[in-house]
Amino acid sequence: MAKTVFYSFHYERDVNRVQLVRNINALEGQPVLNAQSWEEVQRKGSAAIQTWINDNMAYKRAVIVLIGQQTSSRPWVIYEIQKAWADKKPLLGVRIHGLSSFGAADSPGANPFEKASVGSGIPVFDPTRTDWRGAIDTKATYANLAANLETWSSQGKVRW
Template identity: 70%
Template sequence: MAKTVFYSFHYEQDVHRVQLVRNVNALEGQPLLNSQDWEQVRRRGDQAIKNWIHDQMAYKRAVIVLIGKYTASRPWVIYEIEKAWADKKPLLGVRIHGLSSLGSVDAAGSDPFAKAEGVGSVPIFDPTIRDWSGNIDSKATYNKLRDNLEAWSSQGVTRRSW
């Protein structure tokens, strides 16, 4: 059976890219909420969002932050990073800006782990491939992600207990 992970990401900006990651089928992630289901959770307030995160992350073996252009600015992503660190879950990042979202790629985003309180150095893997002219090749990027995601998922770091 595939390794189970919790994917942390910026929903509005990157949901199409996250679908591509899930379609790799190398790992089993939490069910993705559609925008209506997410709004239902969000309308019930911050505690409902925290409860959803806790429930979805509870039995996952690792947390992978899928890093797009604006991921580091999202408060719930930072919360998920801090929770994973506190729970001593293996934590890592994978850059997804080079995957196509409705036909376009994005610029790389900043390191979200640097914004999380008390989190140490966390590995970030970048499958982005550029062509001869320096443009991102989204198909080659997807292929590199597909070929490496499972191996990368076992290289997360945890908070030390000392």
């Protein structure tokens, strides 16, 4: 069976890219809520969001932060990183800005682990590939991610 992971990401901006990651089927992640379900959790307030995160992260073997352009600015992503660190779960990042969302790649974002203050050395993998002009090749990026995601998932850093 695939390794179970919790995916941390910026929902509004990156949910389409996250669905591509999930479609690789290399790992088993928590269900990605549709927009209506996510809004329902949000309407219930911070305590409900925190409970949803805690419940969905509880039995996962690792936490993978899917890093897009604005991921490091999201308070719940920072919470998820800090919780994973406190729970001593393997933690790593994978850059997803090079995946296609509605036909376009995005710009890379800042490292969210620096903002979360969880120490240094947490690995961040970047599957982004470019074409001969230097433009992001979203298909080659996806293929590179598909070929490496399972291997990368076993290289997370754990707090001792």
